[in-house]
Amino acid sequence: MRLLTRYVIVGNGAAGTACAEELRKNDPSSQVILFTDEPYPLYNRVSLRHYLKGEIPERKVFVRDIPWHEKYGIDFRPETPVVALDAAGHTVTTARGEKIAYDRLLIATGGTPTPLAVPSGDARGVMYLQTMRDARLLEDVLPAARHAVVVGGSYLAYNFADIFRHWGLATTWLIRGPAFLRRDLDVTAGALADTLAAEAGVQVIHGEEVAAVQVDDGRVRAVTTTGGRTIAADLVGAGIGLTMNLGFARGQVEIHRGVVVDASLRTSSPDIFAAGDVAEFPEPITGALMLAGTWDNAAAQGRLAARNMMGGHDTYQNIPEHNTDFFASQITVMGITPDVRTDLESVARLDDTGRNYRRLFFWEDRLVGAVLIGNRKGKLKLLQMIRDKLPITGPREALLDPEALS
Numbered sequence: 001m002r003l004l005t006r007y008v009i010v011g012n013g014a015a016g017t018a019c020a021e022e023l024r025k026n027d028p029s030s031q032v033i034l035f036t037d038e039p040y041p042l043y044n045r046v047s048l049r050h051y052l053k054g055e056i057p058e059r060k061v062f063v064r065d066i067p068w069h070e071k072y073g074i075d076f077r078p079e080t081p082v083v084a085l086d087a088a089g090h091t092v093t094t095a096r097g098e099k100i101a102y103d104r105l106l107i108a109t110g111g112t113p114t115p116l117a118v119p120s121g122d123a124r125g126v127m128y129l130q131t132m133r134d135a136r137l138l139e140d141v142l143p144a145a146r147h148a149v150v151v152g153g154s155y156l157a158y159n160f161a162d163i164f165r166h167w168g169l170a171t172t173w174l175i176r177g178p179a180f181l182r183r184d185l186d187v188t189a190g191a192l193a194d195t196l197a198a199e200a201g202v203q204v205i206h207g208e209e210v211a212a213v214q215v216d217d218g219r220v221r222a223v224t225t226t227g228g229r230t231i232a233a234d235l236v237g238a239g240i241g242l243t244m245n246l247g248f249a250r251g252q253v254e255i256h257r258g259v260v261v262d263a264s265l266r267t268s269s270p271d272i273f274a275a276g277d278v279a280e281f282p283e284p285i286t287g288a289l290m291l292a293g294t295w296d297n298a299a300a301q302g303r304l305a306a307r308n309m310m311g312g313h314d315t316y317q318n319i320p321e322h323n324t325d326f327f328a329s330q331i332t333v334m335g336i337t338p339d340v341r342t343d344l345e346s347v348a349r350l351d352d353t354g355r356n357y358r359r360l361f362f363w364e365d366r367l368v369g370a371v372l373i374g375n376r377k378g379k380l381k382l383l384q385m386i387r388d389k390l391p392i393t394g395p396r397e398a399l400l401d402p403e404a405l406s
């Protein structure tokens with residue numbers, strides 16, 4: 001019989017590793033077992049792009065090493081996929097055939113890039129960017145490449161576009177919808193995003209998808225599109241979404257688009273929690289279920305899950321926020337947008353320079369979300385208003401003026 005509480009964590013990304021650290025700091029007599037199917041300790045996926053652009057060395061991508069786990073007494077198990085979960089029996093089974101009992105379990109398994117499901121979509125030269133392994137594969141092929149096609153309308157696709165143009169590749173970006181981040185940006189903002197891409201040397205084509213990848217002599221040569229074009233490509237960067245890694249948990253906890261949790265990050269099974277990209281949680285603004293794909297969210301949820309796994313009763317209150325450069329500009333998306341719920345109203349404005357855009361989202365009488373491109377003045381004020389949940393009594397358009405906010 002075990003005397004110590006045993007915490008098992010599946011996935012050692014930002015969420016899983018933060019959870020392990022928090023558990024060991026606050027419950028030093030417990031056992032913490034941290035599984036990952038990857039060979040590495042925690043590394044920063046956000047940094048992969050900067051590594052591939054030569055802005056940081058590989059060692060800077062890694063944020064934890066093996067001695068760190070030893071120092072904290074975390075039983076780190078790399079290259080050990082968890083393949084089954086028995087919630088009633090409180091056990092997980094690994095691909096090595098071990099059955100491990102737990103008292104509390106965290107699912108923090110993130111997602112895997114959705115594959116490009118077209119003829120020859122699995123050819124060498126069709127690239128993904130989620131793991132260090134993906135980055136190393138890309139690093140090997142970038143120097144010889146001349147032409148690239150990017151597929152997808154979200155941040156992952158932007159990563160490819162930015163890397164490819166940094167390497168001087170002639171880059172065409174296929175976006176199926178009418179705009180980059182089509183649920184967050186309207187047509188005006190989408191046109192601004194296209195202009196920013198074009199100024200960086202990336203040509204954006206909307207409304208077309210890859211119909212097939214053309215391969216010659218085992219190598220990618222071109223893509224044909226659903227619009228009938230043939231575009232030269234040595235590399236295809238596929239950024240068409242993530243499929244959550246939750247197969248091992250099916251039938252054991254409630255699953256929708258991710259692993260469904262309540263505000264305390266507890267799943268439908270009381271001793272199982274979920275955090276990070278894989279967790280579908282009630283956002284704290286209107287309570288709608290959402291998936292969040294950010295580093296800060298994953299780490300904060302990992303820490304909060306740890307506190308609740310130790311018996312706490314905290315609820316997740318962080319306002320979702322994503323900040324990124326976008327070619328020569330920057331984009332912030334905060335709070336909730338039509339990506340999370342479709343019944344929002346919005347007001348938007350592009351300023352006189354045509355370079356700065358903002359769109360604000362309202363639910364009932366409250367400000368609940370915002371998109372800022374370019375000038376981010378007043379961002380903290382908007383964030384505070386979202387957090388405060390107070391009724392907006394004046395004209396909504398007044399909030400579009402950055403000077404009035406600051």
Ligand SMILES: Cc1cc2nc3c(=O)[nH]c(=O)nc-3n(C[C@H](O)[C@H](O)[C@H](O)COP(=O)(O)OP(=O)(O)OC[C@H]3O[C@@H](n4cnc5c(N)ncnc54)[C@H](O)[C@@H]3O)c2cc1C
Pocket residue numbers: 010011012013014015016035036037038044045046047048049080081082083108109110111129130131155156159245248275276277278292293294295296298322323324
């Ligand atoms: C290229 C790129 C750029 C990004 N840019 C930004 C950005 O600018 N800003 C931002 O905030 N966020 C960004 N993100 C998103 C951010 O990196 C993620 O939201 C965050 O890393 C998610 O952490 P996580 O712990 O939830 O999951 P992950 O980091 O995905 O970790 C999950 C781990 O679990 C492992 N695993 C899966 N299944 C199993 C299993 N059955 N058994 C064992 N292990 C398993 C996975 O292999 C993985 O190692 C970016 C992501 C990528 C890929």
